[in-house]
Each structure stands twice: as C-alpha cells, then as structure tokens.
Amino acid sequence: MIPHFGEYIAFKLNPVASLESLKDAEVAKACEALETKTYVACVTYLLCLPVPGVEYIQVAMTLLSSGLSPGQPDRFILSDMAVAVLPNTSNPLSRAPLNPTVPLPWPDCFHPTQATTRCRIRNDFTIGNPWPNPKYQLETEDGLLEDYCWEDAERKQALREEHQPLTGDDGAADHLDEREASVVTLPLPSEHDGESHHSRPASIVDDALPTASDWFSKMSKFFHGLVTKASRCVPCIHTRLDDDDVKDFSDDPIWGISLFGTLPPDTMPVIDVLEDLESVKQINDPWDFFRELDALKRIQAEYHEQMKAKLRADIDRARQKDKELHTRLESKMPQREPSSEDTILSVVKEDTT
Template identity: 30%
Template sequence: MHSVPRRGAWAVMAIDPLESLEHLDDRHVPAICAGLLNKQYVVYVTERKGKLFNPLIPYHEHTVEFLMQGLPDTVPYVCVDSTMSIPVFPATKHPLGRAPLRPSMPLPWPNSYLWPFITANVRCETLVDGGRVPYQLDIPEQLRHDAFVEEDTRRREEGLAFRAALPRTPSIYPSATSTETRSVCTSVAGSDDSDAECSSDTECSSSASVMGSVEALEHHHAMDVTIFRNAMQARMPPADMTTVIFTQDLSVVDRLNSPLEFFAEQDTLKIIADDSRARREFAGRQTEWLDAENCDARTVRLLKRTRVLRVLSGIRERGTDALRRIFLPRSRDGTMS
C-alpha cells in the first residue's frame, strides 16, 4: 500500500516517471516513460519538509538516505571513508565499533549500512494513511542516527579544510570542487568569528539579559506562533522535483539496489525533460518561421493585387480618354468642349 512515510521510518521507494515529468505537459512523454525500467530502493526517511503533515497540499517533500549492502568504499578525494557509515541491525560489524541502529523490527537484509552522504530530496503524493509502520526508529535511535551523521559530517569537513590548506601539488585524485572547499572554509572562519565575538562571559551574558521578563515572554510567544504557522503552512515542493512512490512493505524487495542506479534514473528523466524543452522550442521557432512565410506570401499576393488594380485603373483611364476624344465635339482651337 502506498503511503507518506514519517520521519524515522524505513520504506521502499521507486521513481514515478509520469508524475515527475507531468509539468512538461508533453504528449510524447507517456510513451517514452512506458519504456523505462524503474527499480525499488530501501531508504530511511530523515526529514519531511514542513514538519507537520498537511493533508491540504498535493505533494510532500522528503529527504531520504539509502540503505546499502556492505560497508561503503573509501573515496579519498572527497574525504570520505568506510568508517563514515552506520550499521543497521542485524548488521553488527563496524570499523569504529559503532553499535547498530535497532529498528522496531530487524531489517530483512544482513550486512546493511546507511551512508549519510548518499541522500536524495524527493516528493510524493499526499495520501492520508494511518496504518502501522512496521519498520521505524524510536526517538532515542533517531537521535543516535543524527549524532553519527553530525560526527561524520564534522570529520569530512575537517578533512576538506585540511586539504584546502595544503599547497597545490599534482595528485592522482580529482580535486574537490572549489564551491565545496569555499563553503567549508567559510564555515570554519564563521565559527572562529563567533568564538571571538563571545570571548567574554560578561559580553555574552549581557546580550541575553537586555530584555525584561515580560518582553522575553512576549518574544518567545511570538516565536512559538511563527514556528507553528511555518510548520502548518502549505509548502509545495517544486514541480520539477523527482516524484516517487513509497511503500512501507519491505517484503516487496528481495535485494538492496545501489543508489547509483537511482541517480542514473534521475539523469534519464533530465535527458527526457531537456529533449522535451528542445522540441517545444523548435516547434515555437517553426511556428514563427511559418508565420513569417505566410506573412511574406500574403504580402506578395497583396502587392500583385495592387499592381493589377493599378493596371486596370490605367486602362480605364485611357479608355475614358479615348471615348471622350471620339464622341465629344471639338472647339475651333482643338480642345474638347
């Protein structure tokens, strides 16, 4: 049964190509999508945008992590190694000795791990489903998961910052992207600045005690109202976001597919979308060309008609003069009277 998974749930996810490309409004897309093969992927839902479930919007946006078979490979040039992973019970082994996450029921696959750097933002159709969630993490396990992600993210950022500080030397590995390096350096510099600004306990405490008790209560009340409104506000995901179908019945999957196949499917959708836009643009230009040709043809016909009318007008004028010369009497000086 299809559903909208909550945060902390495990689900099976598959791309819905027709819904993903519906915004193109292209009559050729259904036939193209009929030939696509979309696999199923087991994911952990780390976040649902909007926090609170809103049944009034047609789609909800989710962030998911992919469940992978075995420890991930070490990728030195992006400062990621196999220790930056999270075992999920019944898997128990980990290079750092991390205790596995324990869902409400053991997952059907042994030796399965989460890799927090392999994520996707997707949307799914809003379905009101109050059924039981067979596989999920309780609050303490969700917090443990988040702590592992924060630790691995910090280690990776430290590695990227260290690489950025090294002198440029030829390497057998591709270099990290400049944007990524700048963001890491900015975050490190920003943390240093914030530490410098709050170097004095007196300065930090004085800024917190500016407001009186009444003003503080009013301020916090206003913040609570704002947070609640933002949580309840209907936030529509972008129309071109990949649309998926979720099911919380993990028994439909007999093996864990690689997330690389999911991203390859996304690339295929992008190619289809680009081709559709190119066809639409060409059709628009072709219409302009046809309009220009029709305009030219109408202009030629109009010019020909004008020319014929001028000729006929000249003939009529000459004929009138001839008749006048024949039938009208002439005066003595030779002019027609």
C-alpha cells in the same frame, strides 16, 4: 502511504508520475520504458506536512546499502562515508551503529551518508484514519544520522578543494551538495497543479459529514498529533538548532521552508512506497537510484530541447508568413505614376552626379 520521521521505507521510482505534468505522450512512453528497482531508505524529514487536500508531499531521504557502497570517487564520495545500522555492527571511522526501534531484517546494512535525495510521495492521508508508528524507525537517532551526513559532506568538500582549488563562481557552483545533484530539474509549480492541490479528497467529498462538534474534535486531535510528531523533526521548528546553525543552513533548500511547506515542484521525482518493508529480499545499490534519476533528467532535457526547437520553427514559420503577406499586400497596391516634379528631381540628381 505517508511515512513517519525516521521511518525505514521500501520504494520504487515512478517515472510516469514524475513527469506527468509535462502532458506529453512521447515523454510518458519514454518513462514507461525505464527500468526501476526497489530501494530502501530512512526518511529524515517530511518537508511539508500531509495536510488534507495536498496531492503530494516532499520528503528527504538517506538511502541504505547492503555492505559498504563503493562510493563515487569521481565526486569525492568515499566508501567509508557511511554508518552501519543494527544488526550490523561494523564501524567505519569508528562510528557506533545506528539503533532503530527494531533491528533491520538484513544483516549487513549501511547508510552511505551522501546518498541523500528529495522526492514526492502521494498524500493519501485522511483525517480520522490512524497513522500508526512504524516498526522500523530511527526514533531517537535520526539526528545522529544527520550529523554524520554533514560531517562527511565537509570531508567531501575538503577533498574537492584539495584536488580542484576553488575560485570565484566555479567554487560556488562546486559547493552544491549531493542533495542538489540528485534532484530532477525543478521548475516552479504550474497554476493548474496548485489548483488540484487544493481540491478536497474523494473520501470527504461524497460521504455524509459528521456533526460539526465531532468533525472539529477530529481536526483538533489530528493537528495536535501531527504537530507533536513534527515538532522534533520539521526543520523550521527543529529544537536542535541554535541561531547560528539556522544562519549557516538558511541557503539550503531543505531548511528554507515554512511549517506547512511549499508545494513540491511538479517534476520532482515521484516514488511509490511499498507497504511491506520485510518483503524486500535484496537491497539494491543506492547509486543505481541516482542513475535512474539521471535517465529521468535526460528525458526531461530532451523534451525541453524539442519544445525549444518547435518554438524556433514556429517563430520562423510566422516570420515567413508575415514576409509573404507583406509581399502580397505590396503587389496589390496601385502603382503611382511619376509626377513632373519627380522627373525634374531625378534629372537634377543625374546632373549633379
């Protein structure tokens, strides 16, 4: 299920799909053992468009909490770094609540503005299928949520600088925001992954194709509707940003994308979107989701350590075999009898010493 910009979704982490590209049975077994919960978030951006044939799309989200989250004091994230969502009318920092198209089905919801992350969602969109507007969506206030996120990110940075003065490279490292800290290590996409991304979906491959004019008409309507919806929220064509803003955000990975986006890294977390948001009876602590991501990181880190150890062992075995082969070859070489010249030279050396 492909979400819209500003849509509220319920989702769960899919650990197995997240690290499937490692193609390791032990990793898959460890991922299956992870316990995951259901969370709710607002999709603030589709970081690449759901173009047919692309296996996954990348989204940016801000998670939802029930009541004010305790925050993460050790990371300088305070509980009041939040904004309420109707029907909740509480006002941390005197902020007016966000107003979705329909008030959320829970009474006491907040967005902890620093609980943001990027994930992959399987692209199941097919040209010609409807993409109806969602029931719960920040249709006009997604930009306001974004503003609060940046405002609180600056507060967090100021608190960090107050307690830990920034110097040199350490300062540059500390400047990474929560979005970077919340994402599993991101290697470059593999070649096999890129090939699979360009395969045609099964819904088109085996079915009889319509006439060319009908097909191109559908394509035209699809891309026209897609670009119309994207024009307001895709970062690269975001109308709210002037030139100075673009320069300021150019180093942020969320902004540094093209219209159709790059392929998401093949170990970026994968989430499964639930079809019925109202089926969620309890909103779990959003920070538990980041703890799940930490567990996923540990599995990946252990895998890479095992691969390094295996590589070192393979290198040591290869060196040992090479050494043994060299010894065997030397032992089989004919021994040369010393000549008279060699004897004279050895005598001369002994006399000189």
